[in-house]
Amino acid sequence: MTEEPNLSAQEMLKKLTPALSRRTRIRAVAALLAGLAGAVFVTVLWWSEPGELPGRTRLAFGVLTAFCLAWAGYGGWLLTCRVPLFATDRVVAAWLGLAASVTTTGLMAVVAVQRGTGLVLALAAGGVFVAAALVLAVRAHRRRAALLRRMRELTGEQ
Known part of the structure; x- marks a missing residue:
């Protein structure tokens, strides 16, 4: 013991x-x-x-x-x-946001095509949200990579 x-x-x-x-x-x-x-x-x-x-x-x-x-x-x-997440929470949230914005944009486009109105407007509006979500996802991945790199430097791991 x-x-x-x-x-x-x-x-x-x-x-x-x-x-x-x-x-x-x-x-x-x-x-x-x-x-x-x-x-x-x-x-x-x-x-x-x-x-x-x-x-x-x-x-x-x-x-x-x-x-x-x-x-x-x-x-x-x-x-x-x-436990320390090393920005995993930000990555997960970014992917949820990206999935939601892409899906919503797709649904808006389908509705616009079925109604025969405003496909360009639906894609433009959805595109703004998809682009914002994509920027946040890239930033979250970069932040996580930087934190993990710093952790490896401090602990001496390769």
Whole structure:
């Protein structure tokens, strides 16, 4: 049986505190609550629609609900993490945002084609969101790579 080294109270508290900063925890709670609220709102709106909805409307409601639940899952995952993430949370959030913007742009384009109106406007509006999400994804990947590179430098790993 090996004995644990004596830890000071300060060292023990450091081991007990979560690895996430207050700002990250606030973002996680916001993502969790917004995702849950969005999922409840969209689902209630979907269920309260009278009569049979067209297929593309059901698809849109389903996709919106799925994205809301994905954000809620992201927030829950982030809150339960107790290890340093090295910006993994930013990468995951960026990919969620990119997936949501690409999917939404695709759905807007399909609706515009079916109605015969405003395909260029739908693609332009969606393109702005896709471009913004793509920039955030690239920045998140670069930040994560820089943090991991710095960690390897400090620990002497190759």
